[in-house]
Amino acid sequence: MTQEAANRTPRPRAPAVSRRAVLDAAARLVEEQGVAGLSMRKLAAELGVAVTSIYWHVGNREALLDELVQEMVHGLDTLPAAGADPVARVLSLAAGLRRVLREHPHLIGLVNERGLTPAMFLPSQRALAAEVSAAGLTGAQAAEAVRAVQYHVIGFVVVERRTDRSPEQRPSAEELWSAEPGADPALARELATPVDLDRLFAVSTGALVRALLGG
Amino acid sequence: MTQEAANRTPRPRAPAVSRRAVLDAAARLVEEQGVAGLSMRKLAAELGVAVTSIYWHVGNREALLDELVQEMVHGLDTLPAAGADPVARVLSLAAGLRRVLREHPHLIGLVNERGLTPAMFLPSQRALAAEVSAAGLTGAQAAEAVRAVQYHVIGFVVVERRTDRSPEQRPSAEELWSAEPGADPALARELATPVDLDRLFAVSTGALVRALLGG
């Protein structure tokens, strides 16, 4: 082919994608397939564009994930507290926090890895602080109560996320306990039963909050 | 080169590595660089062997990680409980559990992902069950107390693992709170201070256990 012929057939060029479009497509990929399912090449294919275009818009994969996480954190609204007394109101905050966390199963791990947990939970921390103050706690004791509730709720959700996702547990706690000699048989029977996570959350959080607030 | 010449220079062959050697090298790699740092090719290079030999010994990467996790779970000894009353003994169990978990920062996440948490914590669950029974709880209530303590401790460690690892938090809870108007200034000042994780663990676990066991 001569130089002129090459010049007359210009390289085909896809329409420009926006940074927004890249972020949205990436968010959808993560939602559907988890973080490991997000590859720059898949993303480019999805958008009908060369891989390298993605780099122009978002820098690189790490920066992309950073941005996704950042947006999720900003999207979290302050949770409303409901109930007559501080204990009830803190418990409703805790339940709301758990609900929100469960709605973003893939991103919460990322938030944690990126050290954005404090920013993510500032709104709920503020609300918790108000209730703890209303309950009469002050200073260091109040701060510990606020943090204790936060760590408890976040930790619970992270752990329960696995409990209900991994389909096949080998061996299950149930099997392990039914083969257990000695010990209180009634307790062993209970521990050989699948966990009721909603109930466990309510019981443990209730106990913790009442103890901390002296309800 | 003729056929005969090719036959006279045999392909060099590294001495056989054992499955054990593969597992040990893998464990060291994970320890040093985290799970993402474990690649089949690095592992082979480390052992002075072709990549494909690794596959003969351990199947594939997933199976390798499974095996590592399995071994760590089996390596966990039953924790000793110390203290005069059930509350003190449960708290010493909780502290021991936390200590062990912190010693295996890379593997604990894997254990969780693989749904091995129940197997991993059966020994501590047994010990907790004994103490909870000694405190006078039975049946469903006792089972809930056992599980509440376990979820609390595991969750706390998972969350704190990030808190102290991520070097640069942007923005930090401290910055966020010092820019906060209104609210109890003493409480705000406290929340603007870095967390004392040992103290927070002691306070929250203490409150939870006392509430559950009625100490």
Place this chain on the structure above:
DNA sequence: ACCTGAACACCGTTCAAGT
């Protein structure tokens, strides 16, 4: 301003072939 392909240095995995 934004898209392009070529290229580099990585991956995990399978396979047929060696010894």
Place this chain on the structure above:
DNA sequence: ACCTGAACACCGTTCAAGT
């Protein structure tokens, strides 16, 4: 029984070159 290289289908990223 166990090691080998070739090959495949993936990665993330950089670069110079287009329009």
